[in-house]
Amino acid sequence: MSKTGVWIVGARGNVATTAIVGARAIAHGEADTTGMVTAREPCSRLDLPSVERLIFGGHDIRRTSVLETARTLSENGIPSRETVDAVREDLEAVDERIEVGTAVNCGNAVTDLADETLREPSVEDVVEQIRSDYRSFARENDLDRIVVVNAASSEPPLSNPERYDTLSAFEGAMADDDSDLPASSLYAYAALVDGRPYVNFTPSTGSALGGLVELADKNGVPHMGRDAKTGETLVKSALAPMFASRNLRVRSWEGHNILGNADGEVLEDEENEAGKLETKGGVLEGILDGDFHNRVRIDYAPPLADWKTAWDDIRFDGFLGTRMKMQFTWEGSDSALAAPLVLDLVRLVAFADERGESGLQPQLASFFKQPLGVDEHDLSLQFDRLREYANSHTGE
Amino acid sequence: MSKTGVWIVGARGNVATTAIVGARAIAHGEADTTGMVTAREPCSRLDLPSVERLIFGGHDIRRTSVLETARTLSENGIPSRETVDAVREDLEAVDERIEVGTAVNCGNAVTDLADETLREPSVEDVVEQIRSDYRSFARENDLDRIVVVNAASSEPPLSNPERYDTLSAFEGAMADDDSDLPASSLYAYAALVDGRPYVNFTPSTGSALGGLVELADKNGVPHMGRDAKTGETLVKSALAPMFASRNLRVRSWEGHNILGNADGEVLEDEENEAGKLETKGGVLEGILDGDFHNRVRIDYAPPLADWKTAWDDIRFDGFLGTRMKMQFTWEGSDSALAAPLVLDLVRLVAFADERGESGLQPQLASFFKQPLGVDEHDLSLQFDRLREYANSHTGE
Amino acid sequence: MSKTGVWIVGARGNVATTAIVGARAIAHGEADTTGMVTAREPCSRLDLPSVERLIFGGHDIRRTSVLETARTLSENGIPSRETVDAVREDLEAVDERIEVGTAVNCGNAVTDLADETLREPSVEDVVEQIRSDYRSFARENDLDRIVVVNAASSEPPLSNPERYDTLSAFEGAMADDDSDLPASSLYAYAALVDGRPYVNFTPSTGSALGGLVELADKNGVPHMGRDAKTGETLVKSALAPMFASRNLRVRSWEGHNILGNADGEVLEDEENEAGKLETKGGVLEGILDGDFHNRVRIDYAPPLADWKTAWDDIRFDGFLGTRMKMQFTWEGSDSALAAPLVLDLVRLVAFADERGESGLQPQLASFFKQPLGVDEHDLSLQFDRLREYANSHTGE
Amino acid sequence: MSKTGVWIVGARGNVATTAIVGARAIAHGEADTTGMVTAREPCSRLDLPSVERLIFGGHDIRRTSVLETARTLSENGIPSRETVDAVREDLEAVDERIEVGTAVNCGNAVTDLADETLREPSVEDVVEQIRSDYRSFARENDLDRIVVVNAASSEPPLSNPERYDTLSAFEGAMADDDSDLPASSLYAYAALVDGRPYVNFTPSTGSALGGLVELADKNGVPHMGRDAKTGETLVKSALAPMFASRNLRVRSWEGHNILGNADGEVLEDEENEAGKLETKGGVLEGILDGDFHNRVRIDYAPPLADWKTAWDDIRFDGFLGTRMKMQFTWEGSDSALAAPLVLDLVRLVAFADERGESGLQPQLASFFKQPLGVDEHDLSLQFDRLREYANSHTGE
Ligand SMILES: NC(=O)c1ccc[n+]([C@@H]2O[C@H](COP(=O)([O-])OP(=O)(O)OC[C@H]3O[C@@H](n4cnc5c(N)ncnc54)[C@H](O)[C@@H]3O)[C@@H](O)[C@H]2O)c1
Ligand SMILES: NC(=O)c1ccc[n+]([C@@H]2O[C@H](COP(=O)([O-])OP(=O)(O)OC[C@H]3O[C@@H](n4cnc5c(N)ncnc54)[C@H](O)[C@@H]3O)[C@@H](O)[C@H]2O)c1
Ligand SMILES: NC(=O)c1ccc[n+]([C@@H]2O[C@H](COP(=O)([O-])OP(=O)(O)OC[C@H]3O[C@@H](n4cnc5c(N)ncnc54)[C@H](O)[C@@H]3O)[C@@H](O)[C@H]2O)c1
Ligand SMILES: NC(=O)c1ccc[n+]([C@@H]2O[C@H](COP(=O)([O-])OP(=O)(O)OC[C@H]3O[C@@H](n4cnc5c(N)ncnc54)[C@H](O)[C@@H]3O)[C@@H](O)[C@H]2O)c1
Ligand code: NA
Ligand code: NA
Structure with missing residues (x-):
């Protein structure tokens, strides 16, 4: 070429x-x-x-x-x-x-x-x-x-x-x-x-x-x-369809990210974080039905350096109103x-x-x-x- | 009908x-x-x-x-x-x-x-x-x-x-x-x-x-x-394609299940467990390339009754040999x-x-x-x- | 009496x-x-x-x-x-x-x-x-x-x-x-x-x-x-002495709490949260030596109702500069x-x-x-x- | 000297x-x-x-x-x-x-x-x-x-x-x-x-x-x-007293260890594992009252090399019969x-x-x-x- x-x-x-x-x-x-x-x-x-x-x-x-x-x-x-x-x-x-x-x-x-x-x-x-x-x-x-x-x-x-x-x-x-x-x-x-x-x-x-x-x-x-789409959101876009296709009703999806690099430092600034959270939050809304608690947090933790840890906590209802849940952690080098x-x-x-x-x-x-x-x-x-x-x- | x-x-x-x-x-x-x-x-x-x-x-x-x-x-x-x-x-x-x-x-x-x-x-x-x-x-x-x-x-x-x-x-x-x-x-x-x-x-x-x-x-x-396919294996079949499509090399996927119902009691019997592990293990092999450590454990823990907890630990390599990992827990009523x-x-x-x-x-x-x-x-x-x-x- | x-x-x-x-x-x-x-x-x-x-x-x-x-x-x-x-x-x-x-x-x-x-x-x-x-x-x-x-x-x-x-x-x-x-x-x-x-x-x-x-x-x-001292902080006061007595150097301890009750709703208000975070944060400072990243988050997630989930991520250094970590989740009814x-x-x-x-x-x-x-x-x-x-x- | x-x-x-x-x-x-x-x-x-x-x-x-x-x-x-x-x-x-x-x-x-x-x-x-x-x-x-x-x-x-x-x-x-x-x-x-x-x-x-x-x-x-006492058992000996002193009744404590070094390979042998499990299991019995499900697993996962991951799942009852739980992971270099x-x-x-x-x-x-x-x-x-x-x- x-x-x-x-x-x-x-x-x-x-x-x-x-x-x-x-x-x-x-x-x-x-x-x-x-x-x-x-x-x-x-x-x-x-x-x-x-x-x-x-x-x-x-x-x-x-x-x-x-x-x-x-x-x-x-x-x-x-x-x-x-x-x-x-x-x-x-x-x-x-x-x-x-x-x-x-x-x-x-x-x-x-x-x-x-x-x-x-x-x-x-x-x-x-x-x-x-x-x-x-x-x-x-x-x-x-x-x-x-x-x-x-x-x-x-x-x-x-x-x-x-x-x-x-x-x-x-x-x-x-x-x-x-x-x-x-x-x-x-x-x-x-x-x-x-x-x-x-x-x-x-x-x-x-x-x-x-x-x-x-x-x-x-x-x-x-x-x-x-x-x-590299980390937490990537995982969301792989996992959320599972809940949707099985008709499991997600009630709360809370994501907490800690990272220690310059990107984290810039995102610590609320102004700049706003843009990031907007693009991250939408993936779930695009896949799952109904209303649910959907929050993403990004915290700057310098000792993690370029390593980002995401922790997600997902609560969902199944058959006969059963309350169930899934949690994951993802640890990767962002870059x-x-x-x-x-x-x-x-x-x-x-x-x-x-x-x-x-x-x-x-x-x-x-x-x-x-x-x-x-x-x-x-x-x-x-x-x-x-x-x-x-x-x-x-x-x- | x-x-x-x-x-x-x-x-x-x-x-x-x-x-x-x-x-x-x-x-x-x-x-x-x-x-x-x-x-x-x-x-x-x-x-x-x-x-x-x-x-x-x-x-x-x-x-x-x-x-x-x-x-x-x-x-x-x-x-x-x-x-x-x-x-x-x-x-x-x-x-x-x-x-x-x-x-x-x-x-x-x-x-x-x-x-x-x-x-x-x-x-x-x-x-x-x-x-x-x-x-x-x-x-x-x-x-x-x-x-x-x-x-x-x-x-x-x-x-x-x-x-x-x-x-x-x-x-x-x-x-x-x-x-x-x-x-x-x-x-x-x-x-x-x-x-x-x-x-x-x-x-x-x-x-x-x-x-x-x-x-x-x-x-x-x-x-x-x-x-x-209800619990851990369901999640695997949603998640593993993510690693494959991103060309991330899974090196170890260890799954540990604890459950307390009669199914768990029967599976505690090694004879019967064998059948279960065979069908569970294959999903990953069918999705991921290459060789990797792939083990599933099922332990019978009576106090959990019909509630099954799966814990999976996944290690994978990314760009420039970066070692990364993901872990999840899944807690659901099996039935x-x-x-x-x-x-x-x-x-x-x-x-x-x-x-x-x-x-x-x-x-x-x-x-x-x-x-x-x-x-x-x-x-x-x-x-x-x-x-x-x-x-x-x-x-x- | x-x-x-x-x-x-x-x-x-x-x-x-x-x-x-x-x-x-x-x-x-x-x-x-x-x-x-x-x-x-x-x-x-x-x-x-x-x-x-x-x-x-x-x-x-x-x-x-x-x-x-x-x-x-x-x-x-x-x-x-x-x-x-x-x-x-x-x-x-x-x-x-x-x-x-x-x-x-x-x-x-x-x-x-x-x-x-x-x-x-x-x-x-x-x-x-x-x-x-x-x-x-x-x-x-x-x-x-x-x-x-x-x-x-x-x-x-x-x-x-x-x-x-x-x-x-x-x-x-x-x-x-x-x-x-x-x-x-x-x-x-x-x-x-x-x-x-x-x-x-x-x-x-x-x-x-x-x-x-x-x-x-x-x-x-x-x-x-x-x-x-009931949940996350209770656990901290049991765990942190372990790091101290073993001379393991904690570099980051990040705690993230999600809860869905009225207490969570009041704490969602930054004014009132301030008081809570002050008393929560101090326990670690009172046990561990040296400087470290120490943050506690409290998020209000209504679907959890009176159930509080804490997730803590702890990074510490050991012998020969080895970077290690511990994570825990704690799920309890607050009340x-x-x-x-x-x-x-x-x-x-x-x-x-x-x-x-x-x-x-x-x-x-x-x-x-x-x-x-x-x-x-x-x-x-x-x-x-x-x-x-x-x-x-x-x-x- | x-x-x-x-x-x-x-x-x-x-x-x-x-x-x-x-x-x-x-x-x-x-x-x-x-x-x-x-x-x-x-x-x-x-x-x-x-x-x-x-x-x-x-x-x-x-x-x-x-x-x-x-x-x-x-x-x-x-x-x-x-x-x-x-x-x-x-x-x-x-x-x-x-x-x-x-x-x-x-x-x-x-x-x-x-x-x-x-x-x-x-x-x-x-x-x-x-x-x-x-x-x-x-x-x-x-x-x-x-x-x-x-x-x-x-x-x-x-x-x-x-x-x-x-x-x-x-x-x-x-x-x-x-x-x-x-x-x-x-x-x-x-x-x-x-x-x-x-x-x-x-x-x-x-x-x-x-x-x-x-x-x-x-x-x-x-x-x-x-x-x-280095890893999982160390943590147990720090954490278990918390349950005891608060009169929280542990019903199940399941520990799952994965490690990839020679010690893991030897322990994979059931004969030798027996000795290890005996000394590991006793710590909890020495601290907690009553009967409870207590199991420790050690699995050999070569890709982890000298890094040991322990995952523990603890179920306990509190006031008014409330079922609660704690989970932790511990990741350290064994040596x-x-x-x-x-x-x-x-x-x-x-x-x-x-x-x-x-x-x-x-x-x-x-x-x-x-x-x-x-x-x-x-x-x-x-x-x-x-x-x-x-x-x-x-x-x-
Ligand atoms: N790392 C990931 O996984 C990931 C994933 C998705 C998106 N992103 C996005 O990629 C971007 C880069 O991330 P990073 O980790 O490399 O951040 P970084 O802070 O390490 O790098 C950003 C670079 O951009 C430069 N810069 C800032 N504003 C500029 C401007 N207006 N013109 C020219 N240069 C400018 C900075 O000086 C810096 O060198 C961020 O927007 C991040 O949100 C990163
Ligand atoms: N619960 C799940 O999520 C799930 C998912 C996939 C597959 N399964 C499979 O479904 C099956 C049932 O699971 P369960 O939790 O209901 O177990 P269970 O032990 O509660 O029920 C099994 C029933 O089968 C009966 N039974 C056993 N052998 C029989 C035979 N030869 N003829 C007639 N009845 C017989 C038993 O008496 C019992 O009533 C198991 O094979 C399990 O592996 C369950
Ligand atoms: N639940 C826990 O694990 C825990 C642990 C430590 C401390 N606490 C503290 O205990 C307190 C109560 O927690 P909760 O979960 O019961 O909260 P809650 O919101 O359910 O109850 C607080 C009650 O106090 C009343 N109240 C508020 N201000 C008042 C005032 N000035 N005079 C009289 N009544 C007033 C409210 O109307 C409400 O009925 C909180 O301060 C919380 O931080 C709770
Ligand atoms: N690493 C830990 O966190 C930890 C904690 C507690 C106890 N231990 C115990 O310490 C011991 C050593 O662990 P390791 O990770 O170094 O294992 P390892 O397999 O790396 O080393 C054991 C060494 O002992 C040698 N050896 C075996 N049998 C011997 C014998 N009879 N006489 C002389 N040498 C013999 C082997 O050749 C090998 O070099 C194990 O028993 C382990 O259970 C380790
Ligand atoms: Na998928
Ligand atoms: Na202690």
Whole structure:
């Protein structure tokens, strides 16, 4: 396949760094592809861009290098010190390709992190600078295609998103220097306007606005989001269909998450947490009937570092009014769960783009907490859709 | 629809009693249909025999009445005392329709329970007696159709079941008074030979023998089994596909069950436990790739009574060799989980019979730990098959 | 022993009602004494007032009768319907002995509950009315002694409690009609000033003020508090000493509680929660060395009703920097855990009073989250102190 | 203090190796003393032999070197590779001081492990050889004292141990070349007969026989055992007193352990497991009143390696017959939990020996699942005894 670039917004963050380290470790034969959906049936049958040949760049607002992020992660075991050493030079090269981004409307928790942000005179100038960054990356690395992935910190939710429901409303707002436009949507606009595929890995707004969906359709460019489904919510989307299909009535589903990384620190800020809880909570509502107590908590516990523990307590009624329950704990490295999906999504969106498939990509629903344009939240059925997609492309 | 009888082998056991109490409580407006798959989309659209009009009878080998079983269960809260009182007379009437059964090859744990068993001179005479019991039940209650359901205690596994791979081998063995033929298969034969639909709710052999599959096909009668999927295994079949689809490598899945009812007491006997563990273990192997440590324990803890607690510990590897884990506990009333499925299966098999659908019924795979003739173990995909079946019958 | 009355502030609440139902059920031979510390070694050797002969009365601010509270509790199984029926008349008699109380400084969550509260012109008049209520209860029931127990909803914490550090400061504030004095301390003052023993079962201020400690000493009356240790905190005080004595370094102890009763609803209010979290958090600090992440969450989940589930996640370091962990869940009926302790404390404080033991009662430390005047938080060592106390009174 | 040698039976096992690595890492400043009881109040006030100066030797029956064991452990993270590298030479030196031991009556699981065992003509010759090994170790390393610690694989339980209730019975059996005498008791005899302090870290018989207790008293030598209390049982001894003191009636306590190390493999053998379960089960019986279901399971799950997960499920009744429950999981590195206790016990037994304190050492009860000569199983009270002991030696 053609030469593919990956532009990550939030390139020095944990998810981005782990994805980059992983791709390069695979290239050097230092890691295998466990955890990558595309490395296994049915996607392994597709002619996807190879992981080994992906070229990485991106935006960030902190100066910490990707290598430093990798070393900090390594103190908690993932990636191992050996792996980081093996890809050290590659990481240094990626760092050269990281530009300063914008943090407009990202909330205080994020601006507190920032060492430097784009300070152009107007929204339009900011967008112009981002487009130029994408362009230079593509040109300097001789890329046939770049996929833009948003893996930056979660933004606070945007109020009244329907005001940007049409492309003309969105572009009008840009022209008016509307101070409410969130950074994630500016990055998305800058990609889609030049026909660059876009993936929103986060709960931030990104390309979910009506106006940007319209733009992607108009320009014939594939995009998808929102908020990758990695831990507790992934489990919910596997488990909840069981209660529904057995007609067991869930009365309370309480989820409590503790995590200790920077993402946890940002989410500790109530503003930013709001966005996350919105995308997490919806999965159950989309699967289960009736009313029930549904709460998700996220607590920041520094000693856990990048390890996230979710504890869920589920109460349900069965036959003859029997009260029963299920509880689970899930303990994973947040970044190790998320990173391979970044690579998967890049490969699958690049594949779609190559084949001229544009607009939202419903076959990718299984990757997201809030799959744009898709109502199905049952993980197996979502994944079945990916299977059908792969089959249709391999003539099975 | 036509008048349907339900003949339960093991009619005085917990599962049978709870199913009977539940059906009658629904008939009296004392309970709703929570927990019944057929009471909800997609099956609720089918023209199934009504729960309220089902007539119950069966075989057992203990003299304890159904009412006594119900009262004992009630001490642990399910069904409530009020519910038992409301259906008392109905239960007494059912007891009149329970006949003495055979316990041949059921293991010592079962024969220790028996107050009385069929003691006919030969296997053929035993089968003749069972056929005659079915016939009288149908005639005396003026039934259009009876469905035979095996809900008796688990038998020890049958060695070399392939020796009964053809109908002629099976019938030859009966003629030779073969002392290895298990009770469950005699009950199944007696049903199928007279065109009566059959469901095997247990891990026992039942209609799984090649010879009986042949008989069902020949006589155009629907049947299905084996071992209803209610608790831990149900959860496994919902969860394991998540690991598979995400290419997360499971290294160890250890399940520990504690339960305090008679089923637990019989399973405490290693002979009988063997059969159960066989059907439970296979689900994971059918879903997950590769080798992994896979163990299921069942411990008998009397103070838990009919409440079963499962604890599962799952270790898996993700991206960059990250070791992660998930644990869950599941606490349910075993009988309350199983009983509504008895009613569901009776209704769905009667429906199939009415429409002339014969042989194994793959649309029912989601109900079983070891769905005969079906390789798919992913609960959602199994259930999707039931949805497609319902759609095909309602023209959607 | 002499005739003992129990005056409960919050008499129509869950804890009070369960204590009253339990005492009366024991009197009628309908319940045993499981869960009562005083029914077992070492306290069973003491000559305590008998449970059967305790007379109950109290204050409340809601009109719901004790019987209604008992019936609502009964819907969740504890106490059983049979038990409530057996003590119905006794509960009706108790209701006759419940007077309207004050809700001053109890926060909005409490005042929203109130049907009626004392509306005397001044603080001193309120106290006068409370003293008169206590007096009438004693006289009309011909009691030798009454013990006042605070089991009312938790108040928000009092700011700058040190301003009431002396009796004269406290009485001066009363004379000045100080609008900050919390209800719980007015109830406590009214008891102690007339030599009536007092127990603070809640996290509210009660008798913890320096001025009231002085009053109790001056009047030679025993009192103790604060916040009964029933669930998660009880477990903490049993477990944490293990980490300390083994020199295992706890790095994070995160506790998450879900509960569905009225107490949970009041605690959902952040104001009132603050008081509770303060008394809960301190136990660990009192046992473990060093700094660690220590957080307690309380979430209101109505479907759980009176059942509280605590989930605790503990991370600790061991030899050679090994990171290890422990998790527990605790599921109990909040009221069933608390109620017997009300009876225990009444009996033990009455015993002390009879023997002229006055002031704080350190032998009762094991009952409280924040034992006034005691630094020891290790449950076993606290209980050992009760054992020594009993021994000293029985000559062992 | 004087120069102390540590002779470990099972010196190439996980516990021994981790203890040795730890002591040497502390000596090199590569590790701190977290997890060592003697490094903290109250024992830190005692004048104990310093960890840095302990000299190690021992018996084993496998040829794998201590360094190899350390490297295998290191693959699961404990000790770290850096730590092993830092003490590599020290470990090689220890290996020079390891002699071939006897495996008589250790069961097949152990003899299957053995590369080489003592094959002397008679029991007395075996004992003679062991005494000579101890002697050479002391002489060659110029030691003032050696403490013998049994950390070898668990033996199957000895039947009718009362036949060795006197020293003359034991010595008579040796003289008769009694083929039932277990290896652990031969090692213990060889120590005690020459006045060498002895610690039995395992569930094997060791010095628990009446005849050996007599010998220790006669020779004025301190000894203690049996089966170090590290994980699940440690937690039980902290938690169970809570139920007892609150008069909560435990009805079922089911413990399920999964572990993946060699100890697990040996315990998988039912013969050897029997011994372990015996010492584990007794703790609860020693603390809780009444009858209850009490079961402990140990399952071997290789992927867990040296990490042990215990899951305990506890059901108890409270006030008014309320059924409640607690569950916990405990996840620790078995060896990291055990190893520091080896060092603690050596230091404390050497201290006692130096002060002429002989026979069983009840102040060490908190270290053992089955503390010889002590009935108290409450961890806090056991530890309080150690505190009193320390106080008595420091004049507090
Ligand atoms: N880890 C997971 O399992 C997971 C799952 C789903 C979604 N996510 C989402 O992925 C995102 C990244 O998570 P993470 O753990 O890597 O967080 P992180 O805090 O480690 O990384 C975020 C990075 O984004 C940068 N950043 C913030 N705002 C920016 C902006 N406006 N422009 C450019 N860079 C910006 C930060 O400087 C930081 O380097 C979060 O939004 C998170 O919610 C993570
Ligand atoms: N409860 C569940 O969740 C569940 C799930 C799947 C399968 N099952 C299976 O259902 C069966 C019944 O479970 P249960 O809890 O009701 O057990 P149970 O012990 O309460 O009832 C079994 C009944 O079968 C009777 N019986 C035994 N052998 C018989 C024979 N040969 N002929 C006639 N009657 C016989 C017994 O006397 C008893 O009344 C078991 O095989 C169990 O493994 C139960
Ligand atoms: N249940 C437990 O395990 C437990 C343990 C420790 C402490 N506590 C404390 O015990 C108290 C009672 O708990 P509960 O579950 O019974 O709560 P509840 O809400 O059921 O009962 C509280 C009662 O107090 C009454 N009340 C409130 N303010 C009052 C006032 N100023 N004067 C008189 N009455 C007043 C309310 O009307 C209500 O009837 C709470 O403070 C709780 O924190 C409970
Ligand atoms: N790890 C813990 O938490 C813990 C706690 C309490 C008790 N223990 C006990 O400590 C002992 C050691 O545990 P481990 O994990 O180190 O086991 P391990 O299997 O790693 O080590 C045991 C060592 O003993 C050797 N051995 C066996 N029989 C011997 C004999 N007769 N003479 C000399 N050497 C012999 C083996 O070759 C092996 O090197 C076991 O008995 C275990 O039950 C361990
Ligand atoms: Na699923
Ligand atoms: Na304790």
